[in-house]
Amino acid sequence: MSLENYRSHYTFGMDFGTSDFKFGPITCGENPWIVNNRGYFPDKRSAVYRAFETAADVVVGDDVPLYLQSSEDLTARLVYPMRNGMVEKSDDNAWRVVSALCEFGLNAYPTKQNNGFQGYNVVASLSSVSPRYMYERLLDIFKQANRSGMVRAVTVIPQPFAVAIGHGVTTCVVIESGHGNSQVCPISKYPISSAQVALNRGGGDANAITSEILKDAGYGDLANEESLVRKVKEQIGLVPQDLETAITEAKRSPRKFRARYKVSGTRVEIDLEKNSWTRFLIGEYVFNPNHEIFESYFTRGMPRPRDVKMGDTIFRGMLDFGDAIIASVERCPVELQPLLYREIILSGGNFSWKVPESLEGIAVDAPTKIKSLLRQKDIKNVSVKMTASPQLSVWHGCIIYGFAVPDDYEWNWQRLEGWMKLSG
Amino acid sequence: MGAQQNSPLGMDGSSLSFTLGNDKLIVNILTANDIVQRNRILEVLLHLASFRGALTQLYVVAPRLLGASLDAQIFRSHGIGLLLFDERRIEETIKPQPFFQNSQSQVITATPDPTVLSELATLKSMYSQMERALENIRAEFTSIKQNSEDKAPGLERDTTGLVFEPVMGAPSLLVKPADDTLPPFFANNPWLDVLSRRGRSEVAPLAG
Numbered sequence: 001m002s003l004e005n006y007r008s009h010y011t012f013g014m015d016f017g018t019s020d021f022k023f024g025p026i027t028c029g030e031n032p033w034i035v036n037n038r039g040y041f042p043d044k045r046s047a048v049y050r051a052f053e054t055a056a057d058v059v060v061g062d063d064v065p066l067y068l069q070s071s072e073d074l075t076a077r078l079v080y081p082m083r084n085g086m087v088e089k090s091d092d093n094a095w096r097v098v099s100a101l102c103e104f105g106l107n108a109y110p111t112k113q114n115n116g117f118q119g120y121n122v123v124a125s126l127s128s129v130s131p132r133y134m135y136e137r138l139l140d141i142f143k144q145a146n147r148s149g150m151v152r153a154v155t156v157i158p159q160p161f162a163v164a165i166g167h168g169v170t171t172c173v174v175i176e177s178g179h180g181n182s183q184v185c186p187i188s189k190y191p192i193s194s195a196q197v198a199l200n201r202g203g204g205d206a207n208a209i210t211s212e213i214l215k216d217a218g219y220g221d222l223a224n225e226e227s228l229v230r231k232v233k234e235q236i237g238l239v240p241q242d243l244e245t246a247i248t249e250a251k252r253s254p255r256k257f258r259a260r261y262k263v264s265g266t267r268v269e270i271d272l273e274k275n276s277w278t279r280f281l282i283g284e285y286v287f288n289p290n291h292e293i294f295e296s297y298f299t300r301g302m303p304r305p306r307d308v309k310m311g312d313t314i315f316r317g318m319l320d321f322g323d324a325i326i327a328s329v330e331r332c333p334v335e336l337q338p339l340l341y342r343e344i345i346l347s348g349g350n351f352s353w354k355v356p357e358s359l360e361g362i363a364v365d366a367p368t369k370i371k372s373l374l375r376q377k378d379i380k381n382v383s384v385k386m387t388a389s390p391q392l393s394v395w396h397g398c399i400i401y402g403f404a405v406p407d408d409y410e411w412n413w414q415r416l417e418g419w420m421k422l423s424g
Numbered sequence: 425m426g427a428q429q430n431s432p433l434g435m436d437g438s439s440l441s442f443t444l445g446n447d448k449l450i451v452n453i454l455t456a457n458d459i460v461q462r463n464r465i466l467e468v469l470l471h472l473a474s475f476r477g478a479l480t481q482l483y484v485v486a487p488r489l490l491g492a493s494l495d496a497q498i499f500r501s502h503g504i505g506l507l508l509f510d511e512r513r514i515e516e517t518i519k520p521q522p523f524f525q526n527s528q529s530q531v532i533t534a535t536p537d538p539t540v541l542s543e544l545a546t547l548k549s550m551y552s553q554m555e556r557a558l559e560n561i562r563a564e565f566t567s568i569k570q571n572s573e574d575k576a577p578g579l580e581r582d583t584t585g586l587v588f589e590p591v592m593g594a595p596s597l598l599v600k601p602a603d604d605t606l607p608p609f610f611a612n613n614p615w616l617d618v619l620s621r622r623g624r625s626e627v628a629p630l631a632g
Contacts (some may be wrong), residue, residue, distance in 0.1 A: 030608060
């Protein structure tokens with residue numbers, strides 16, 4: 001089998017997202033297999049485990065729900081290793097989950113050894129703020145996995161870089177916003193790591209303010225149910241073009257802006273009634289938490305997004321998305337800056353905001369909001385787009401990278417690029 | 425004219441069949457002994473229901489005394505009629521819902537649209553012309569092929585003094601697969617070319 005033919009069959013992509021793990025070979029077409037990026041550690045003292053001892057040390061993939069027990073049990077035994085995009089160096093349980101996921105992913109696509117298969121060329125994708133030790137640990141995991149001959153070569157690329165590849169743009173700024181944090185990453189054929197800006201704000205913060213809004217509206221009993229709060233955020237949360245205008249309009253016509261959500265299959269109905277204007281706070285908080293209206297929430301106990309240092313990266317808490325993009329682009333050569341503003345790509349579930357037809361103009365989508373924030377800072381000639389497949393673009397990028405990069409381009413720790421050959 | 429009795433349907437002779445004009449009647453008789461047997465009534469109803477393709481209406485006929493123990497709602501919901509009788513009269517207590525069947529006697533005799541007919545005739549004529557043109561092209565092609573084969577040795581002699589050089593384009597480093605099995609997101613992706621040059625002609629920036 002020629003090298004070209006080999007790549008068109010045995011290139012394998014793995015995207016370690018904050019919530020989901022997407023994986024599969026190039027032959028999957030457009031849609032890889034998706035499982036939760038999590039693992040469950042069964043209680044080995046339980047009578048069932050001792051009687052049968054069939055469960056693995058850590059359970060990953062579609063079988064996890066079969067092992068779940070009480071909700072108290074979940075906090076200790078159900079581990080989401082990349083909830084914040086990063087795995088602590090000493091968090092052995094999280095690394096065991098990552099290892100189990102790699103093994104699960106590769107074994108999900110077994111290949112006959114007699115048709116020229118020498119192992120997959122695996123491209124794994126991590127958060128762009130991943131420190132070097134995460135690369136080292138992940139590559140070690142693949143070395144271990146290669147004992148079964150499933151991996152021929154492996155490489156790791158940052159997620160925003162994979163998004164740019166999947167989206168087909170070679171000079172751009174990618175903003176990836178997940179559950180725990182967001183990253184602004186300029187790209188010009190290579191990721192410009194030194195210009196990267198990380199924010200300590202993501203979908204989880206939108207959940208936090210939704211929870212406060214529910215408490216204020218008299219739904220305190222529901223405000224602690226994370227999955228429900230997330231649903232409420234998705235159903236009633238809106239991004240305002242301009243917060244002041246949106247609040248004024250919503251207070252003037254409360255019926256038009258009324259936020260109501262019936263939880264299907266239950267008797268629970270949430271109706272913000274005269275407080276429906278607060279639905280605009282949910283979206284605004286994600287993009288810009290600096291408005292004075294949020295101070296009342298901070299003083300009443302909602303934690304203010306703080307600057308934190310993780311690995312070598314400082315995650316900024318209160319920087320709005322407009323300032324974050326400008327800070328990132330202005331670390332690049334002046335010649336490159338206009339080209340970067342012309343291609344801003346948004347990726348990640350935290351940018352999926354609805355715009356009800358009747359509220360168009362007052363409520364806007366994420367690209368319009370970003371444009372609006374940049375316009376306020378006098379950056380006008382910009383183009384902002386959502387990536388075509390927000391959930392899958394990283395995996396698409398991994399597959400293209402694995403297919404196109406030459407086989408003899410060897411892994412280099414300075415560049416953090418290239419193939420680490422494990423066999424063949 | 426009265427109904428004509430047909431040969432019995434059931435093996436035990438409990439089913440009777442009659443023809444009345446265009447209508448066909450099938451009657452199942454339950455004896456007092458049958459009624460007390462478990463599931464016997466249900467079995468008979470299911471048996472009759474199996475004739476839905478051939479029958480239009482289904483009745484249950486029962487003594488009036490039994491009427492008090494029958495639930496009319498069940499009969500209505502399934503479209504089964506109920507006749508109750510006693511020594512003095514027979515009464516249709518519940519009207520049956522007719523079963524709809526595909527009538528084989530309905531034949532669609534649509535009048536053809538003259539416009540469509542005319543267009544069909546035009547298409548037919550165009551098709552004949554196309555067939556003739558194709559035949560002419562085939563004949564011409566055969567003739568050209570024969571001529572070129574006759575002249576080929578001469579052409580070879582004429583080119584002895586010429587030097588043929590391959591036309592070289594810019595070498596593409598882009599890997600192309602042997603077949604067209606790549607996923608759709610590969611189409612027109614400029615990264616394929618950019619990434620295929622990794623480690624070839626450019627100096628990569630250092631990470632961090």
